[in-house]
Amino acid sequence: MQEKLRELPSVDRLLQDERLQACIARFSRPTVLEAAREVLEEARRTITAGGPCPQFEELVQMIAARTAQSSESSLKVVINATGVVIHTNLGRAPLSPEATAAMVEAASRYSNLEYDLAEGKRGSRQVHVERALIRLSGAEAALVVNNNAAAVLLVLSALARGKEVIISRGQLVEIGGGFRIPEVMRQSGAKLVEVGTTNRTYISDYEAAISPKTAMLLRVHSSNFRLIGFTHAVELGELAALTHGRGLLVVDDLGSGALLDTAVFGLAHEPMVQESIASDVDLVCFSGDKLLGGPQAGIIVGKRTLVDKLKKHPLARAVRIDKASLAGLEATLRHYLRGEALDKIPVWCMISMPLEEIEKCAQEWARAFTAVGARAVVIEGESTVGGGSLPGETLPTRLVALTVRSAGERGVDSGAVKELATRLRCGRPPLIGRIDRGRFLLDPRTVLPEQREQLIQTVRLALAELGQAEWARSLRV
């Protein structure tokens, strides 16, 4: 083993190789040096564990590959073939070309972000979206912040610190990524008062819990789960009526917050921002990048006096929206104002996509995969909206189901399908689908039209590589 360790070339000798010299010219010496040290360290570990000593040639190739890899960006564009429209791990809502262009402009140039052009003095970044939000929601005033978690924290901190907030036990949810309503409440300095039971809460439960310390009744959208069976929740209007004349606030954390009616597309009706405002609640907050289909943002709409209080709170500065997101949000809201949301906003294009279009796409893909010897069929399936909206609801779709055989074996092989999924995840661009009963499934609904051709190429390449998996393995030592 010691002998083998001594066979390893030194870093200096490796870096003198002309291919690595070319790498140095392209990526800088420290980058290649770091890659070389890592590769040598790994080789030492392999040898210590009883493995073979890699050849000089192999080491050079590994270092070159490592160098190229480390200079690639970590955040990559991926193809979402999962059928989950608003996939939080894949960046939620993709934006329209107009929203994207607005973000690039705002990021790459100076703008009147906080500058009143008519007066020639300091202005507010909120003016760029406030009027549109008022028109679309019917509220008196609006404020946007970094995300909806920040919106909820700001509302509670500014309006209920040191006071009590009443909430139904059926709404004490965890949204994902550790956003738990009771913990946010504690962070804000408000005291949580739970009422009702997990499945049933009545207006009388709220009424009985009101004390001189009560500041607010909070409704939270259950987002990612659904209560079915023996249940009862209180309508927003009832909550608003209860607080009238008592100096209490009703706040609605809508989560996703739709501006369009999801029921039109055969889904359940997702609560809409306009409805909450029409129910006379004091404030409504929702996300910018869920069903709204815009960039990351937290949107608060409601009574003018309260919004003004929020604007002045110190936390408002800490959670303010950045200029690029603000620009993307303004452009997205404009699609709604022009009545073109269904044609322009990708999230809504996907939700409203005709089944025939999905079917046509799936057939085309299946043909392209069959042509390279794969077994691909089009089957019926279901897409979901995701993003904490419409839990349990699905849209009928068509899926391409790929069955792969590993070399020399007959029949379905679940190891081979996992290998295909891994290869696709590491593809260029990475492609994410799902595995179901030994098959790899691709849902055309969530694949952006401009990525369809790329998807075909990526899958064909992975299938070709997979057909040669044994051979490739023997080459890799």
Ligand SMILES: *Cc1c(COP(=O)(O)O)cnc(C)c1O
């Ligand atoms: C998603 C969600 C949040 C958090 O919103 P972000 O924009 O992710 O910060 C808060 N409340 C509810 C009910 C949600 O569904």
